[in-house]
Amino acid sequence: MPIVVLVPLLPLIGALIVASGGSSSLHKRAKIAIFFLGAAFLGSALTLWHVATQGPITIRYYDPDSLSSLVFPIGFYIDRLSAVMMTLISCVGMIVYTYSVGNMFQDYNARRYLSLMAFTVFVLLCMVSSANIMMLYIFWQLLSYLLYILAHNHSHGPTLAGAFRTYTMLRVGDVAFLIGIVLAYQLYGTLEYSTLFERVAESPVMLTPFPGIEISGATAITLFLFIGGICKSANFPFHIWLPSSLFAPTPMHALLHAGIINAGGFLINRLAPMFGLSPTILHLAFAVGLITVIVGGLMMLRQNDIKRKLGYSTIGQMGYMIMECGLGAFALAVFHLIAHGFFKGSVFLYCGNVIHHARKEPSLPHIVTSRKPAEFSFLTWFTGLVTTLLIPLVILLAIHDVLAIPLLESQGLMIFLFFIWITSTQAILSLTRIRGVASWKVSASMISVWFFVIFIYLFAAETFTAFIYPNPAEVEFYLKAAALPDWLFSTIVVAVSLVIITSWSYLYISARGGSIRVPDWIESFKVRLYRLSMNRFYIEKMYEGLGRFFMRVLNRIVGHDAGWSK
Amino acid sequence: MTFETNSLILTMVPLLGGLLGVTVWSQPIKLKMWLILVTILSLALAFALSDQLTTSVGGTLLLYLLPLAACVSLLVKLNSHDDQLSLLMTVLLLGLGLGALTSAGLTSQLFLTVIFGLNAYLLFKYRNPLWSSSWAGIGIFSLAAVGAGYSAGVDTSTALIISLLVSAVLLPLLPLQAGYVTAVTRLPGSLPSFLIFLLPVLGLNNLANLITDVPDDIAYSISIIALLSVVFGTAKALVQSRVPLILAYSSFAFFAILWWFLASSQTVTPQNVIYLVAVAFVATGLMVSWQVICSRYGDDVDMRTVHGLVWSMPQFAVLLTLVALAAMGMPPFGVFAGFVGMLLTTTFTTYIPLIFILAAWLAASWYIMSMVQKMLFGQKQLEIRRIELHRSEFASLLIVVLICVALGVLPSNITGI
Numbered sequence: 001m002p003i004v005v006l007v008p009l010l011p012l013i014g015a016l017i018v019a020s021g022g023s024s025s026l027h028k029r030a031k032i033a034i035f036f037l038g039a040a041f042l043g044s045a046l047t048l049w050h051v052a053t054q055g056p057i058t059i060r061y062y063d064p065d066s067l068s069s070l071v072f073p074i075g076f077y078i079d080r081l082s083a084v085m086m087t088l089i090s091c092v093g094m095i096v097y098t099y100s101v102g103n104m105f106q107d108y109n110a111r112r113y114l115s116l117m118a119f120t121v122f123v124l125l126c127m128v129s130s131a132n133i134m135m136l137y138i139f140w141q142l143l144s145y146l147l148y149i150l151a152h153n154h155s156h157g158p159t160l161a162g163a164f165r166t167y168t169m170l171r172v173g174d175v176a177f178l179i180g181i182v183l184a185y186q187l188y189g190t191l192e193y194s195t196l197f198e199r200v201a202e203s204p205v206m207l208t209p210f211p212g213i214e215i216s217g218a219t220a221i222t223l224f225l226f227i228g229g230i231c232k233s234a235n236f237p238f239h240i241w242l243p244s245s246l247f248a249p250t251p252m253h254a255l256l257h258a259g260i261i262n263a264g265g266f267l268i269n270r271l272a273p274m275f276g277l278s279p280t281i282l283h284l285a286f287a288v289g290l291i292t293v294i295v296g297g298l299m300m301l302r303q304n305d306i307k308r309k310l311g312y313s314t315i316g317q318m319g320y321m322i323m324e325c326g327l328g329a330f331a332l333a334v335f336h337l338i339a340h341g342f343f344k345g346s347v348f349l350y351c352g353n354v355i356h357h358a359r360k361e362p363s364l365p366h367i368v369t370s371r372k373p374a375e376f377s378f379l380t381w382f383t384g385l386v387t388t389l390l391i392p393l394v395i396l397l398a399i400h401d402v403l404a405i406p407l408l409e410s411q412g413l414m415i416f417l418f419f420i421w422i423t424s425t426q427a428i429l430s431l432t433r434i435r436g437v438a439s440w441k442v443s444a445s446m447i448s449v450w451f452f453v454i455f456i457y458l459f460a461a462e463t464f465t466a467f468i469y470p471n472p473a474e475v476e477f478y479l480k481a482a483a484l485p486d487w488l489f490s491t492i493v494v495a496v497s498l499v500i501i502t503s504w505s506y507l508y509i510s511a512r513g514g515s516i517r518v519p520d521w522i523e524s525f526k527v528r529l530y531r532l533s534m535n536r537f538y539i540e541k542m543y544e545g546l547g548r549f550f551m552r553v554l555n556r557i558v559g560h561d562a563g564w565s566k
Numbered sequence: 567m568t569f570e571t572n573s574l575i576l577t578m579v580p581l582l583g584g585l586l587g588v589t590v591w592s593q594p595i596k597l598k599m600w601l602i603l604v605t606i607l608s609l610a611l612a613f614a615l616s617d618q619l620t621t622s623v624g625g626t627l628l629l630y631l632l633p634l635a636a637c638v639s640l641l642v643k644l645n646s647h648d649d650q651l652s653l654l655m656t657v658l659l660l661g662l663g664l665g666a667l668t669s670a671g672l673t674s675q676l677f678l679t680v681i682f683g684l685n686a687y688l689l690f691k692y693r694n695p696l697w698s699s700s701w702a703g704i705g706i707f708s709l710a711a712v713g714a715g716y717s718a719g720v721d722t723s724t725a726l727i728i729s730l731l732v733s734a735v736l737l738p739l740l741p742l743q744a745g746y747v748t749a750v751t752r753l754p755g756s757l758p759s760f761l762i763f764l765l766p767v768l769g770l771n772n773l774a775n776l777i778t779d780v781p782d783d784i785a786y787s788i789s790i791i792a793l794l795s796v797v798f799g800t801a802k803a804l805v806q807s808r809v810p811l812i813l814a815y816s817s818f819a820f821f822a823i824l825w826w827f828l829a830s831s832q833t834v835t836p837q838n839v840i841y842l843v844a845v846a847f848v849a850t851g852l853m854v855s856w857q858v859i860c861s862r863y864g865d866d867v868d869m870r871t872v873h874g875l876v877w878s879m880p881q882f883a884v885l886l887t888l889v890a891l892a893a894m895g896m897p898p899f900g901v902f903a904g905f906v907g908m909l910l911t912t913t914f915t916t917y918i919p920l921i922f923i924l925a926a927w928l929a930a931s932w933y934i935m936s937m938v939q940k941m942l943f944g945q946k947q948l949e950i951r952r953i954e955l956h957r958s959e960f961a962s963l964l965i966v967v968l969i970c971v972a973l974g975v976l977p978s979n980i981t982g983i
Contacts, residue, residue, distance in 0.1 A: 067910075067911065068836070070906075070907065070910055071902070071903040071906045071907050071910075071974075072897070072898060072903060072974065072975050134906075138897040138898065141896055141897055141902075142896070142897065145891065145896060148935075152943070154874070154876050154877070154942075154943045154944075154946075155874065155943070155944065155945055155946050157944070157945075160939060160943050160944065164935065164936065164939060167931070167935055168931070168932055168935075171928055171931040171932070172928065175924050175927060175928045178906070178909070178924065179920070179924060181906075181910075182909045182910065182920070185910045186910075186913070186914060209917065551804070551805070554801050554804055554805050555805050557801065558798070558801045558802050558805055559805075560805070561699065561802075561806070561808075561811055
């Protein structure tokens with residue numbers, strides 16, 4: 001099915017149409033390009049259907065055995081994962097682009113941004129449908145540069161500094177990715193996905209990077225690829241580029257947060273058979289994801305700028321995605337990135353409207369000066385308690401005792417249940433903040449949310465997992481590879497449970513007008529944490545300080561050339 | 567016709583063309599046009615004689631690219647009062663370079679001797695009391711001229727060492743980098759942009775005949791020196807604020823990476839050649855871009871005062887961005903292809919050198935991007951409305967971009983190696 005090659009090319013044609021020609025016809029050309037992006041979406045959807053019914057598509061314009069074609073091996077391998085990603089990217093790309101044509105009408109930079117947007121969709125489509133790691137890497141690097149110019153306002157100093165920081169951080173990931181590729185080729189002699197996975201599984205290689213330390217080839221390769229992935233997906237400690245790039249037009253962010261930033265999750269899924277052979281890296285992914293969730297969430301709470309708030313929220317969500325990969329729930333991570341992509345894309349587009357509106361209307365944003373005293377509703381609180389604490393407990397007991405499923409030995413099942421619980425609790429706790437309305441409506445919403453979350457996780461996510469990874473043994477293999485030591489897993493479950501129960505109690509007592517005596521050290525810890533998150537944990541300052549120190553040392557060592565002014 | 571006759575024809579065309587150019591010395595525009603024609607004629611001859619000529623490495627690729635690099639350098643509008651001499655010297659050096667590439671043994675060494683001598687003379691002519699480093703360059707080139715001549719007449723082991731040293735002057739390596747650095751930063755007009763291509767190409771050509779004979783312990787020492795050069799070149803490039811110095815030291819670091827690969831494998835592969843010509847051509851492109859800026863803003867202008875070119879010179883901004891992307895090793899340009907090709911085809915006994923090499927690679931993204939960003943973006947210069955890029959300058963930069971893409975995308979058999 002060589003016609004599938006047209007799918008990524010259509011946005012490229014659209015980009016060229018927008019970029020070429022005079023300013024007078026720009027709007028007309030921009031509208032024409034919508035059809036190309038629409039056609040790309042249609043083509044992606046058809047490809048998804050084709051792949052789902054007739055299996056993967058492989059097209060190669062190179063000889064995989066030839067050394068000379070190693071550095072520019074253009075080809076396409078489209079399986080279910082690729083087709084799903086292509087559909088997501090082209091759909092989000094088409095929506096965002098169509099919105100931008102109106103949003104950026106008569107904007108000075110419209111031509112640049114619109115053509116770059118269509119070009120980015122082309123690069124993303126090529127990246128997710130690449131036939132080998134090298135082609136993926138080629139488009140991965142182009143994406144780094146595109147992010148730099150997308151986050152650009154040519155004359156605005158802070159924007160330029162932010163864009164430069166973005167590029168520098170992403171290049172760190174690019175270099176790590178390259179090390180992974182070099183190691184893969186050196187150890188296994190191929191960059192073709194299927195052959196590489198086979199060789200890694202069949203012939204384990206051990207490396208000794210330092211005396212006394214031995215690591216497997218799979219671990220070494222996946223470690224560097226993982227670093228590449230988390231740089232692009234703005235995970236701790238490489239997350240600082242994302243807030244720095246927030247000066248770009250809002251539709252750019254819709255595309256960035258809905259499409260581009262998911263590259264890390266895609267990379268890990270694409271190479272899942274290799275990651276599955278390295279429990280160490282999966283555990284590392286879990287830890288990095290967890291830290292990112294906490295850091296991103298805390299920093300988000302302290303922002304007063306709508307775009308920054310959304311930016312830090314994305315960092316937290318990317319942390320979740322990487323954490324899911326670290327738990328071996330690869331398909332769940334893809335499911336998450338799709339859901340997050342659509343959600344964040346729509347929020348950013350809406351945010352663009354709000355910002356536009358606020359610029360025209362001086363009375364916006366409204367400042368709430370008076371608030372009714374909070375009302376206590378027994379029904380609301382009772383429903384919340386039942387749905388978030390009692391029913392989950394009953395379900396756990398039922399699974400364990402009635403269905404006789406040993407929970408402690410089924411971390412995969414526990415992960416799903418746990419995510420259901422956390423997601424529904426998060427939503428229901430948010431609903432308790434709606435005060436002063438008829439409480440039965442809130443209670444009904446809580447129950448609906450609860451059923452919705454269960455439906456999504458147990459039915460939609462499970463079905464999606466079976467679609468992406470049709471072989472249940474493969475899913476089981478990943479979950480087992482990622483299994484944490486029992487004591488650690490139990491500790492995490494218990495700790496998070498305690499946090500949720502404590503939060504419930506705190507909110508409940510506060511709603512009843514009661515006061516809670518908190519030890520002084522907790523109060524002081526709260527203040528410190530507040531200050532830390534206000535200053536974004538000083539991570540950016542630390543990078544800047546290190547950079548300045550490094551340059552000072554270099555200046556002292558290598559000095560200045562004679563005869564040139566500084 | 568014999569191989570020697572063809573080599574002679576290819577060498578003599580630019581040399582005679584250059585000498586004939588003296589007749590229109592007082593008319594700089596005519597002289598420039600004439601010399602550009604000579605480089606084009608040399609390129610056409612290289613194509614015509616390609617079946618009967620070859621070089622030590624890279625097949626006929628180097629023979630095509632050398633006249634092209636000279637042509638690219640000549641196409642730029644220059645503003646120095648020494649224009650004529652720099653233009654003429656560019657063409658003469660092209661002839662000598664072609665001679666060194668297509669000949670072997672004593673003849674090749676003689677050509678190299680003349681090239682070194684000319685470089686020393688030019689550095690002497692353009693010396694400045696403030697530029698003490700020019701004397702280091704003059705000294706290194708003079709010694710290299712003596713070494714190149716001497717190595718042709720001594721026994722094998724001594725000749726090998728001297729030839730290695732001569733190669734280290736051409737393809738810069740610590741501690742002999744001063745000749746290269748001063749030549750590409752101190753000479754005027756079109757010379758730096760051509761020399762930044764010519765010297766390394768001749769260095770690799772000279773090295774190709776030696777590297778297989780180098781004993782293991784010397785090869786190991788070279789690889790250590792190469793790593794030191796990578797670190798030194800990168801560190802120097804990082805702290806510079808002047809464009810010519812950034813380009814000189816960054817290209818020095820990139821060439822030192824090549825030295826490491828050559829010393830490790832003790833052979834010259836097609837990937838090495840692609841990498842070398844790509845780096846050298848990109849460096850030529852960046853140097854040409856700098857000449858374009860200097861022709862508008864004056865010589866030795868501080869890059870911090872040149873900002874907002876994206877508004878005043880949009881066409882130039884796009885071309886410079888593409889050349890800079892190539893220099894940072896982005897696909898689909900030749901530097902990426904050559905570098906990745908070398909990484910994949912080299913067997914690493916230890917991964918420690920890889921750390922240094924990739925750190926240098928990463929640093930290049932930092933300082934090149936920083937340099938380009940300072941010039942292209944930033945506050946718009948309101949007093950400058952729009953500066954048009956001259957057609958010949960546009961052609962020059964476009965050739966650089968196209969060659970870089972061709973080196974990155976086209977398979978090795980099309981590039982002639």
